[in-house]
Amino acid sequence: MRGLKLVFVLIFLIENSLEISLVEQKLKQTTKVLLGNCRAKSGATKEDFEMLRSRQIPSTKSGLCLMECLFEGARIIDNGKFNKDGMITALTPAMKGDASKLQKLNELGKTCESQINNKKLENCQTGEKILECLAKNGNKYGLEIQHNKN
Known part of the structure; x- marks a missing residue:
């Protein structure tokens, strides 16, 4: 009987790991499509x-528009404006279930919402303002969000 229970546990673990693997593959595929679409757009x-990969805020209009497109895809920007709830949803997995960090992330979202004033900016500047706010204020809330300004 004990051996049978072990078999069921192993089957459960294998099925769940396959599901996780499929979810990860789908996420990677979606990200790849989003990157391709944003690059073209x-x-x-x-x-x-390379600037984004090295955590630098792009200095070119095309780089800023790439970043903004990615934020739109992650729902951090909605209708050209900062979306606090979208930011919280997008960054929640990085908090790894830590309730304290999740609370601080929510506070950071409120701070950025206040600083950005829910404005729709021209020339792909919304994404830049969001990243600057996250980097500038993240440490105040115990959240390390790194970037390098050119």
């Missing part, structure tokens, strides 16, 4: 991608 160059 923004006209971003390889250098623009």
Whole structure:
């Protein structure tokens, strides 16, 4: 009987790991499609991608538009404006279930919402303002959000 229980537990674990693997694959595929779509939409160059990868705020319009498109895809920007709830949803997995960090993330969202004033900015500046706010204020809430300003 004990051996049978062990078999069921193993089957459960294998099925769940397959589901997780499928979810991760779908997420990677979705991200790849989003990156491709945003690259085409923004006209971003390889250098623009490298700036984002090295946590620098892009200095070119195409780089800023790439970042803004990615934020739109993550629902951090909605209708051209900062979406606090979308930011919280997008960054929640990075908090790894830590209730204290989740509370601080919510406070950070409120701070950025206040600083950005729910304005729709031109020339792909909304994404830049969001990243600057997160980087500037993240440490105040015990959240390390790194970036390098050019």
